[in-house]
Amino acid sequence: MEVMSWGGNEHGQLGSMNKENRSKAYYVYEDEYESILSDVISVAAGDTHSLALTKDGYVYAWGGNEHGQLGIGYAGEDVIYPTRVLKGDSASDREYLSNIIAIEAGNAYSLALRNDGTVFAWGEVSNGKLGTVILLHKYGKVNQILTHGIWKM
Numbered sequence: 341m342e343v344m345s346w347g348g349n350e351h352g353q354l355g356s357m358n359k360e361n362r363s364k365a366y367y368v369y370e371d372e373y374e375s376i377l378s379d380v381i382s383v384a385a386g387d388t389h390s391l392a393l394t395k396d397g398y399v400y401a402w403g404g405n406e407h408g409q410l411g412i413g414y415a416g417e418d419v420i421y422p423t424r425v426l427k428g429d430s431a432s433d434r435e436y437l438s439n440i441i442a443i444e445a446g447n448a449y450s451l452a453l454r455n456d457g458t459v460f461a462w463g464e465v466s467n468g469k470l471g472t473v474i475l476l477h478k479y480g481k482v483n484q485i486l487t488h489g490i491w492k493m
Contacts, residue, residue, distance in 0.1 A: 352420030353403030409463030
């Protein structure tokens with residue numbers, strides 16, 4: 341399945357390679373070469389970012405990244421096309437979050453459920469939203485927060 345989007349696009353959350361608002365549906369591009377994102381089985385939308393889960397178990401994120409809600413190894417810059425979510429602490433290791441079966445997006449955070457029951461969370465950490473106590477803000481890093489827990493959507 342391909343994904344189409346429309347609406348407000350101030351942070352690139354439509355995945356349309358720009359930040360122009362759209363009143364009509366357009367395809368979400370997979371990369372800067374304007375390939376259409378395909379094989380998507382689920383999507384989720386936060387306040388300023390979007391997520392897509394592909395049938396091979398990978399998560400793609402795009403849009404606002406002020407709090408690291410895209411999970412691409414750093415926080416700050418908006419991303420205007422889908423980028424595969426990284427697993428772990430370093431963007432340089434290029435190990436991607438995999439075997440994911442469900443996704444969810446919140447105001448400035450993202451969640452993913454792996455096929456073994458492990459839950460991953462990344463993004464803004466205030467008020468315990470990510471289910472962790474974090475003293476240092478490590479925005480953009482994907483953290484394992486629960487293994488074999490209950491998933492509610």
